[in-house]
Amino acid sequence: MQFIAFDADYLERLQRGDVHTEQHFAAYFGQLIVLKLRSRLGSMEAIEDVRQETFVRVLTLVRANEIREPGRLGALVNSVCNHVLLEHYRAKSRTPSSIDEMPEDSFVATETSGAEAESREAQLLVRRILDELPDRDRRLLQLVLLEERDKDAVCAELGLSREYLRVLIHRAKQSFKLFYLKRFGEA
Numbered sequence: 001m002q003f004i005a006f007d008a009d010y011l012e013r014l015q016r017g018d019v020h021t022e023q024h025f026a027a028y029f030g031q032l033i034v035l036k037l038r039s040r041l042g043s044m045e046a047i048e049d050v051r052q053e054t055f056v057r058v059l060t061l062v063r064a065n066e067i068r069e070p071g072r073l074g075a076l077v078n079s080v081c082n083h084v085l086l087e088h089y090r091a092k093s094r095t096p097s098s099i100d101e102m103p104e105d106s107f108v109a110t111e112t113s114g115a116e117a118e119s120r121e122a123q124l125l126v127r128r129i130l131d132e133l134p135d136r137d138r139r140l141l142q143l144v145l146l147e148e149r150d151k152d153a154v155c156a157e158l159g160l161s162r163e164y165l166r167v168l169i170h171r172a173k174q175s176f177k178l179f180y181l182k183r184f185g186e187a
Contacts (some may be wrong), residue, residue, distance in 0.1 A: 004028070011070040014062050026055065029077050036078075040085060042119060050088055054081040086148060092119050129179045137172035144169055 013021040033054060037047045057080050061067055067076065130138050143149045143157075144165075155165050 006070050006073040008070045050084050053084045132179050137175045140172045
């Protein structure tokens with residue numbers, strides 16, 4: 001796949017609803033989104049749901065003339081995809097994660113797909129690793145990545161500069177990675 005630079009002309013054609021530009025947009029970013037999501041989601045149905053929701057949100061922004069820097073269109077699509085993916089994870093995590101949390105009348109025999117089971121296992125794994133992290137790292141990762149709080153608000157709450165917050169988040173991610181590798185090895 002050849003990466004391209006987007007300009008104001010491309011964005012204007014997309015705003016107008018030019019069929020060829022829309023087809024190019026969907027094909028170009030569709031491939032990138034599928035590549036990104038293949039390792040994160042267990043089913044093509046889930047990948048397609050996230051992909052379509054990403055397109056809807058980005059095209060809504062395009063049509064509302066909310067994009068100021070056409071050259072950053074790829075970054076916008078990626079960012080929107082990340083948010084949609086996190087919402088997808090959150091929606092999946094709302095299901096009870098243990099038998100103790102389930103209402104007694106919900107013990108009905110149901111089939112759970114392998115992807116759902118893997119997703120729950122991954123969520124439990126992340127929670128366990130977060131519990132092992134130092135308080136500061138855990139709190140930063142929860143605020144910024146899991147709760148998706150505004151970084152400026154987090155800076156104000158913790159009394160940090162935006163640049164130092166970036167450094168601390170990087171360190172917290174590294175710490176998370178080290179705990180993961182220490183616990184589960186480099187499989």
